[in-house]
Amino acid sequence: MPHSDILAAAGLTQAELTGGSLTVTTPVDGSEIARLKTHSTAEAEAQIAAAKSAFKSWRLVPAPRRGELVRLLGDELRKEKENLGRLVTLECGKIYQEGLGEVQEMIDICDFAVGLSRQLYGLTIASERPGHAMRESWHPMGTCGIITAFNFPVAPWCWNAALALVCGDPVIWKPSEKTPLTALAVQKICERAMAAFGDDAPEGLIQVLIGERDLGEALTASKDVAIISATGSVPMGKAVAADMSKRLGRTILELGGNNAMIVAPSADLEMALRAIVFSAVGTAGQRCTSLRRLIVHEDIYDQLIPRLIKAYEGLPIGDPLADGTLVGPLIDGAALDAMTSALERAQAEGGTVHGGTRALADSHADAAYVHPAIAEMPAQTAIMHTETFAPILYVVKYSDLDQAIEMQNEVPQGLSSCIFSTDVRETEYFLSAAGSDCGIANVNIGPSGAEIGGAFGGEKETGGGRESGSDAWKGYMRRQTNTVNYSRELPLAQGIKFDI
Numbered sequence: 001m002p003h004s005d006i007l008a009a010a011g012l013t014q015a016e017l018t019g020g021s022l023t024v025t026t027p028v029d030g031s032e033i034a035r036l037k038t039h040s041t042a043e044a045e046a047q048i049a050a051a052k053s054a055f056k057s058w059r060l061v062p063a064p065r066r067g068e069l070v071r072l073l074g075d076e077l078r079k080e081k082e083n084l085g086r087l088v089t090l091e092c093g094k095i096y097q098e099g100l101g102e103v104q105e106m107i108d109i110c111d112f113a114v115g116l117s118r119q120l121y122g123l124t125i126a127s128e129r130p131g132h133a134m135r136e137s138w139h140p141m142g143t144c145g146i147i148t149a150f151n152f153p154v155a156p157w158c159w160n161a162a163l164a165l166v167c168g169d170p171v172i173w174k175p176s177e178k179t180p181l182t183a184l185a186v187q188k189i190c191e192r193a194m195a196a197f198g199d200d201a202p203e204g205l206i207q208v209l210i211g212e213r214d215l216g217e218a219l220t221a222s223k224d225v226a227i228i229s230a231t232g233s234v235p236m237g238k239a240v241a242a243d244m245s246k247r248l249g250r251t252i253l254e255l256g257g258n259n260a261m262i263v264a265p266s267a268d269l270e271m272a273l274r275a276i277v278f279s280a281v282g283t284a285g286q287r288c289t290s291l292r293r294l295i296v297h298e299d300i301y302d303q304l305i306p307r308l309i310k311a312y313e314g315l316p317i318g319d320p321l322a323d324g325t326l327v328g329p330l331i332d333g334a335a336l337d338a339m340t341s342a343l344e345r346a347q348a349e350g351g352t353v354h355g356g357t358r359a360l361a362d363s364h365a366d367a368a369y370v371h372p373a374i375a376e377m378p379a380q381t382a383i384m385h386t387e388t389f390a391p392i393l394y395v396v397k398y399s400d401l402d403q404a405i406e407m408q409n410e411v412p413q414g415l416s417s418c419i420f421s422t423d424v425r426e427t428e429y430f431l432s433a434a435g436s437d438c439g440i441a442n443v444n445i446g447p448s449g450a451e452i453g454g455a456f457g458g459e460k461e462t463g464g465g466r467e468s469g470s471d472a473w474k475g476y477m478r479r480q481t482n483t484v485n486y487s488r489e490l491p492l493a494q495g496i497k498f499d500i
């Protein structure tokens with residue numbers, strides 16, 4: 001399908017796609033697909049003011065009714081799954097199957113949030129005083145600013161927005177400047193859902209800001225943005241956290257990962273092989289959950305690694321829109337440079353690199369296709385402590401599980417992790433307090449491809465935030481402790497006497 005048809009099918013008009021200063025190129029072939037008009041910081045401030053006034057009425061709409069808006073959003077997304085999935089592929093380069101998967105994540109979180117809209121439960125608490133009742137109430141918090149990255153241009157917005165909306169919070173989205181088109185297409189889908197919902201969806205409830213970093217800074221600077229949920233690099237997260245700490249605003253941070261798999265002697269190597277390839281080369285190694293470090297027991301190293309190298313050699317690399325492609329392009333030339341220099345460092349640190357060179361340079365001179373790389377390392381060297389957003393899989397040997405877990409936990413990031421083993425003593429140990437230090441720890445599946453039902457996020461430099469399922473909704477509400485005295489006395493807590 002020509003690029004212009006993909007844009008049109010996603011509802012984007014020529015008038016919107018031209019005449020602005022933000023040039024959008026597709027990583028598929030490096031060609032320009034739009035010049036978008038950007039928002040000014042004054043417009044960002046106007047959006048913040050509109051959200052503030054939307055909050056006044058939205059917080060009073062009963063939560064199950066707020067859920068109805070998210071149900072309608074899920075319905076619209078179901079209708080648009082292919083069109084939006086294809087646009088995701090065109091704009092960020094992940095293969096079409098993964099583009100569809102990303103839209104499916106949006107649909108799934110909408111379903112989850114609809115159910116949640118009737119389950120924003122608080123506690124009742126035993127009071128120490130006679131004739132007193134205590135409880136905990138959850139109230140809407142205020143506007144939620146959502147900052148997202150190019151690699152998952154739409155799903156993380158929805159993990160945040162679906163929850164924030166049922167929790168009573170307006171949302172303002174600042175997408176990556178590399179992927180603004182998917183954000184515009186989603187905004188249109190939201191507008192249809194709001195129109196179907198009717199009058200109690202106030203103006204300013206769901207908004208999007210197109211442009212550069214200054215717009216994100218307008219969100220972090222404003223006391224009228226109660227929460228910032230940011231997905232992206234560690235430096236971006238540190239900048240957001242620093243700004244937000246100045247006004248003690250709430251953050252939900254989902255930053256870098258440096259995810260490992262331990263392959264133990266008892267592992268099912270067929271399964272491990274498939275899991276390794278999907279999690280290391282899926283999205284061309286540009287997921288925050290991508291597998292980056294493979295820690296393999298020395299007894300099975302020679303059975304697994306040659307097969308893995310062979311599997312890499314046969315990977316179909318190319319147009320992510322074409323059937324059968326498994327590895328699409330990197331986002332841009334800068335990503336290719338970062339990959340090349342990481343591999344040079346790996347070699348300088350004693351590594352042996354397989355693959356890792358540029359692919360399709362003749363047919364796609366303006367795009368950044370690569371052969372995914374495997375780097376066999378003598379130990380967990382310095383380069384392995386950093387996250388390079390590219391398909392590089394570092395491989396090291398281990399001899400004892402404690403040493404493997406120590407290596408797995410040694411890096412500054414703490415998002416996802418996994419072990420392949422059929423020995424329950426090993427797998428339970430890996431999940432125990434002495435095991436993985438990550439927010440996600442899996443057994444016999446790879447580190448990527450989390451379902452929306454669980455809380456998503458991780459520790460250390462990953463930022464500590466949790467999004468998506470479980471009780472992540474609490475991050476979008478304020479907790480209020482209520483004590484009600486229904487007696488005719490006024491006993492004080494802690495038995496204090498204070499007679500006047």
Ligand code: UN1
Binds near residue numbers: 151156288289447451
């Ligand atoms: C990301 O890369 O920012 O677990 C998110 C996964 C996906 C989400 C990745 N569900 O791989």
